[in-house]
Amino acid sequence: MKVLGIVSEARDVNQCIPATQSISKHIKGYSFGELKEAKLVSLGRMEVLGIVSEARELSQAHTAPVMDHSPPFLATYKSLFDGQQAIDTDTEVVECCDLPLIDLSRLNDVLEAAQCKQDIVTAASEWGFFQIVSHGIPDGLLARLREEQVQMFRQPFKQKTSEKLLDFDDDSYRWGTPTATSLKHLSWSEAYHIPLSSSNKPATSSTIRCVIEELSLAMTQLANQLVDTLAEGLGRDGTYMKENCTRNMCYLRLNRYPPCPIPAQVFGLVPHTDSDFLTILCQDEVIGLQLKKGGRWFAVRPNPNTLVINIGDLFQAWSNGLYKSVEHRVMSNPHLERFSVAYFMCPSNETVIESSAQPATYRKFSFGEYRQQVQQDVRRMGHKVGLTRFLA
Ligand SMILES: O=C(O)CCC(=O)C(=O)O
Numbered sequence: 001m002k003v004l005g006i007v008s009e010a011r012d013v014n015q016c017i018p019a020t021q022s023i024s025k026h027i028k029g030y031s032f033g034e035l036k037e038a039k040l041v042s043l044g045r046m047e048v049l050g051i052v053s054e055a056r057e058l059s060q061a062h063t064a065p066v067m068d069h070s071p072p073f074l075a076t077y078k079s080l081f082d083g084q085q086a087i088d089t090d091t092e093v094v095e096c097c098d099l100p101l102i103d104l105s106r107l108n109d110v111l112e113a114a115q116c117k118q119d120i121v122t123a124a125s126e127w128g129f130f131q132i133v134s135h136g137i138p139d140g141l142l143a144r145l146r147e148e149q150v151q152m153f154r155q156p157f158k159q160k161t162s163e164k165l166l167d168f169d170d171d172s173y174r175w176g177t178p179t180a181t182s183l184k185h186l187s188w189s190e191a192y193h194i195p196l197s198s199s200n201k202p203a204t205s206s207t208i209r210c211v212i213e214e215l216s217l218a219m220t221q222l223a224n225q226l227v228d229t230l231a232e233g234l235g236r237d238g239t240y241m242k243e244n245c246t247r248n249m250c251y252l253r254l255n256r257y258p259p260c261p262i263p264a265q266v267f268g269l270v271p272h273t274d275s276d277f278l279t280i281l282c283q284d285e286v287i288g289l290q291l292k293k294g295g296r297w298f299a300v301r302p303n304p305n306t307l308v309i310n311i312g313d314l315f316q317a318w319s320n321g322l323y324k325s326v327e328h329r330v331m332s333n334p335h336l337e338r339f340s341v342a343y344f345m346c347p348s349n350e351t352v353i354e355s356s357a358q359p360a361t362y363r364k365f366s367f368g369e370y371r372q373q374v375q376q377d378v379r380r381m382g383h384k385v386g387l388t389r390f391l392a
């Protein structure tokens with residue numbers, strides 16, 4: 001417990017560092033969340049004290065004014081903060097969990113392939129979430145994207161809101177939740193939302209452009225491979241999905257969760273399910289992602305060496321509820337910033353989602369219809385209702 005005490009001192013010291021440049025970097029590559037969650041009592045006392053004094057030095061060196069790259073959450077959403085309740089997650093006991101881990105290289109081994117496919121189907125049915133290794137996306141490519149992502153978010157806030165991101169769409173930069181009417185609907189995060197259709201425009205020579213192009217090709221290949229396996233598990237083939245979810249229908253979202261001074265009051269990303277077939281998520285080492293399983297919230301232990309896969313609403317409907325689109329959220333963190341990248345596998349608006357199983361749990365609907373309903377619910381009620389609107 002002594003170490004935890006020291007860590008909390010480190011945490012207080014870290015609070016003084018305006019840029020909050022991940023204390024994880026100063027605690028031997030562990031984020032504070034990990035230290036706390038995993039109770040890494042094996043860390044030597046002297047080592048931790050050394051880190052604390054390093055943090056102190058840093059705090060003194062960083063007496064610069066507050067960074068101008070973070071969005072003005074407190075000022076903009078002031079009316080929501082006045083007199084509102086906390087989101088009340090502090091009273092919940094949230095356990096840490098490891099997602100089922102699947103080594104995709106087993107798919108290429110004649111002896112292992114069938115079991116590997118079964119593991120994917122089981123994870124999609126029981127968890128709606130799993131993590132993968134040997135996924136074919138080069139580590140170097142993911143690292144280059146992360147570098148570019150950090151640079152993009154480090155631009156002054158004004159520049160992010162006023163400048164078009166290269167030749168991507170005008171409104172690709174988003175922050176907070178403009179539709180929020182209460183604190184529980186506000187997300188303390190910023191994002192670049194990039195439709196991959198814009199990849200078809202003539203490529204500029206910018207690095208981010210090239211990285212996104214390369215990554216989206218690799219992600220599409222990976223998503224197709226997963227979809228083939230998951231469709232096979234339903235006795236169907238993946239052709240329908242691959243034909244309708246072409247790369248130019250998909251999205252990439254670059255997320256940043258700035259440190260939040262009032263973490264008990266606001267989420268980093270509000271609880272939601274994804275409105276797609278499948279999401280591929282690449283997170284950093286900072287804890288934050290939580291998912292609901294059996295009515296309880298679990299914190300996903302971050303593993304930057306894996307990619308996280310989660311089933312979206314459309315797959316749940318198409319599989320007649322066999323695969324689960326599970327509610328998830330990101331907790332805000334008072335000290336650490338967090339980055340993630342999500343690839344959303346979406347079909348065209350005209351694509352009709354219909355289960356082949358009988359009796360069907362959901363009526364058939366087009367993706368365009370689903371999207372419109374989600375937007376309408378968010379506008380009118382402040383939150384998404386989702387698939388229950390489409391019960392048969
Ligand atoms: O940042 C994360 O870990 C989750 C992001 C997410 O759920 C989303 O963008 O839909």
Ligand SMILES: [Fe+2]
Pocket residue numbers: 272273274328
């Ligand atoms: Fe999500």
